Amino acid sequence: MNCSFLLIGHRGSGKTTLGKQLAQARALPFIDLDEAISAREGRPAAELVIDDEHRFRRLEHDMLHELLSGGENAVIAVGGGCLFFPDGIRTIWMYREGWEETALRDRARLRPELSPAEEISWMKTTREEQYRRHAHLCLHIERDCPEEEAARRLIFLSGWLAEVTGSPALKKSWIVPRDKEDLSRAEADVRLFAMAGVELRSDMFPELPEPTVPWMASLRGDDADFFQCAREASVFDCDSSFLRCLNLKGLTPRPLILSSHPDDVYKEFFDFLISLPAWASSHAPDWAEGVMLKYAPRVKSWVELRYANQLYKVYERDGHRINFLPQGKNWKWMRIQRLFHGNDINYLSTGCLEHSHRPPTLDYLLPHAIGNHARDLYGVIGKPVEQSVGDIFHRALSLESDNGNATYLKIPVSPEEVDNCLHLLPQIGFRGLSVTAPLKSTILESNFVGTEHDIRSGNTLALVKGSFLLYDTDELGMLAALEAIEQDGVTPGSTILFGGGGVTASVTRALAARGWGPVHHIRARDGWTEQQSEDVRLIIDASGAEHIDHGNAPHCNAWLDLRYRNLPPSPPQAERFYGGMTFYKRQALAQRRIWGMTPCDTHPLL
Numbered sequence: 001m002n003c004s005f006l007l008i009g010h011r012g013s014g015k016t017t018l019g020k021q022l023a024q025a026r027a028l029p030f031i032d033l034d035e036a037i038s039a040r041e042g043r044p045a046a047e048l049v050i051d052d053e054h055r056f057r058r059l060e061h062d063m064l065h066e067l068l069s070g071g072e073n074a075v076i077a078v079g080g081g082c083l084f085f086p087d088g089i090r091t092i093w094m095y096r097e098g099w100e101e102t103a104l105r106d107r108a109r110l111r112p113e114l115s116p117a118e119e120i121s122w123m124k125t126t127r128e129e130q131y132r133r134h135a136h137l138c139l140h141i142e143r144d145c146p147e148e149e150a151a152r153r154l155i156f157l158s159g160w161l162a163e164v165t166g167s168p169a170l171k172k173s174w175i176v177p178r179d180k181e182d183l184s185r186a187e188a189d190v191r192l193f194a195m196a197g198v199e200l201r202s203d204m205f206p207e208l209p210e211p212t213v214p215w216m217a218s219l220r221g222d223d224a225d226f227f228q229c230a231r232e233a234s235v236f237d238c239d240s241s242f243l244r245c246l247n248l249k250g251l252t253p254r255p256l257i258l259s260s261h262p263d264d265v266y267k268e269f270f271d272f273l274i275s276l277p278a279w280a281s282s283h284a285p286d287w288a289e290g291v292m293l294k295y296a297p298r299v300k301s302w303v304e305l306r307y308a309n310q311l312y313k314v315y316e317r318d319g320h321r322i323n324f325l326p327q328g329k330n331w332k333w334m335r336i337q338r339l340f341h342g343n344d345i346n347y348l349s350t351g352c353l354e355h356s357h358r359p360p361t362l363d364y365l366l367p368h369a370i371g372n373h374a375r376d377l378y379g380v381i382g383k384p385v386e387q388s389v390g391d392i393f394h395r396a397l398s399l400e401s402d403n404g405n406a407t408y409l410k411i412p413v414s415p416e417e418v419d420n421c422l423h424l425l426p427q428i429g430f431r432g433l434s435v436t437a438p439l440k441s442t443i444l445e446s447n448f449v450g451t452e453h454d455i456r457s458g459n460t461l462a463l464v465k466g467s468f469l470l471y472d473t474d475e476l477g478m479l480a481a482l483e484a485i486e487q488d489g490v491t492p493g494s495t496i497l498f499g500g501g502g503v504t505a506s507v508t509r510a511l512a513a514r515g516w517g518p519v520h521h522i523r524a525r526d527g528w529t530e531q532q533s534e535d536v537r538l539i540i541d542a543s544g545a546e547h548i549d550h551g552n553a554p555h556c557n558a559w560l561d562l563r564y565r566n567l568p569p570s571p572p573q574a575e576r577f578y579g580g581m582t583f584y585k586r587q588a589l590a591q592r593r594i595w596g597m598t599p600c601d602t603h604p605l606l
Helices: 015-025 033-041 045-051 053-069 099-106 116-134 147-163 180-193 240-245 267-274 276-283 285-290 302-317 329-340 362-369 390-401 415-428 474-487 501-513 581-594
Strands: 005-008 030-032 075-077 090-096 137-141 173-176 197-201 215-219 235-239 256-260 291-295 346-349 376-382 406-412 430-435 449-451 460-464 467-471 495-499 519-522 536-542 556-561 574-578
Touching: 005 015, 015 030, 015 075, 015 147, 030 033, 033 045, 033 053, 045 053, 090 099, 090 116, 090 147, 099 116, 137 147, 137 362, 147 362, 173 180, 180 197, 215 256, 235 240, 240 256, 240 276, 256 267, 256 276, 267 276, 267 291, 267 302, 276 285, 276 291, 285 291, 291 302, 302 415, 329 346, 329 362, 329 376, 329 406, 346 362, 362 390, 362 406, 376 390, 376 415, 390 406, 390 581, 415 430, 430 581, 460 581, 474 501, 474 556, 474 574, 474 581, 495 501, 501 519, 501 536
Parallel strands: 005 075, 005 090, 030 075, 090 137, 173 197, 173 346, 197 215, 215 235, 235 256, 256 291, 376 406, 376 430, 449 467, 495 519, 495 536, 536 556, 556 574
Antiparallel strands: 430 460, 460 467
16 A cells, blocks of 8 residues: 655745654655755756756656656655655645745745745745645644654654555545646545545536546536436536436436535425425435435524524434435534534545645644544534634544544634534534633633632633533643743743733632742733833743734843744743643643543553
8 A cells, every 4th residue: 555655835944854753753754855965966956946947847757757657655855845746645744834944044045035024925835825735734843842742743643644545534525626736636645545536517517527536426416417427427416506407317226315505494495305205206216215315505603503403303313314414514523423413424635734625634623533433522612713723633543542532623603603503513422522712711601601619710611411511621731831841941930921811810829839939910002112121930821812012122031922823923022932732731631531531641643
């Protein structure tokens, strides 16, 4: 089996450094494509690019094709400008925060006619969309992540990417090509991961190609000849709006999906869909046994989601089955939930990091697809939730300690939607939730939340006897972060808490418990209005804001930014700079205990 890995990404992202460690861990040779080309040409890659970049890109293409045609597995790292990404190899986009500074400081300029800022913008514009389109997984390395931890994550996630092939979730998943040019990539992914096949829709492929893998023919327009031309398809899918074009004459029966994609969740649309098995029995009796229903309404709010959920639940309660795949960028998590709790089919897009109306991508499904189907569901609620790594952390811990019985989903929820969200989630299998910063101070106002203790805010919900109880694990996270800072030789002393919102009380308690103080509070909305007259030992930025001017902040021995993604550069006033990953990890472990799960404090990711 092909078990090679292709590492792509901007220069300065660690492809060579971490790639060598991945190769060693997996007992594979490591190949730096630039170095291989340089050895063959007798000149450094940088010189070859400057002399004739077009020729260098041809050399990249040819050598990469040569390496992959040899049949031997390897870890291959390509240069940031290489935009030829062959099919049939597990591809990881390595994104390291701060690569921009490294690229400009340590490497020759690629476009000296541009300013440094313009060159970085050009690199992002010309490359990142291609990285997104072709990678199966993105390894995000935050700014303060130690090299050894980044290597552990790469090794761990590459293992998942290799082991997920043929998982039950992927065997039910069909790849939907983005466009005609994407078909070969989709076919290669079907073979690489042992998926169900590719979906060819009539509106995208009016002239059907000849796929090399199993395929689903989906009628999405007025074309009475479509299925007649799709005789080799493994599965037929007919949008119920075009039943008049369902021409099955002379065709061998096979699975037939009758689907509905309404723009609203009105009951009449659903009632029409569930009447179709009877219609099929009278109009195509030979096909009736293989009929499946797919309900894919465009859902625009949590009220609509609750209503749609009730419709299909009543139908299933009567002993029927239906595939519920709500459309809309806020409901991708629901497709994963249904994959565990009822759906017989699933759809994926090629590439990674897709945040649009398209089906989820492999990187979104990966944590949940690895191992056995999860019985219990947990998640994080709030907006934004895309940057959360909880799906990886909690799923990894569950696989090690409780046979993968639990998984963790990222669920976008705004403050005004909390009640509808918390009313629905227990009904569909959720037993616990994390709460992101925008909801921490408002979650107590929900009619579906109670507390055992007098707390002003919280970040962890546990389902107890049918109701959610709110707990606060921020204090434990802050204690772990302070302990790590002290281990670096910074002794407790004067502290400034910048911002804070819902975490203020928890952070303040942790500071007092470890002897840090006095503590000065500065509201983020006020900013650093005056230059502080004395140095401080620690500044904690709990604002979560991306564009705040810290120019007037005082000198400090340590600066702690409680975010764990998209960290800014270390402020010049800080001798040491820390992100919030340690804070988050301790929170995750504390949440497991609150949720009644097996403790697991020694996992490689921790």
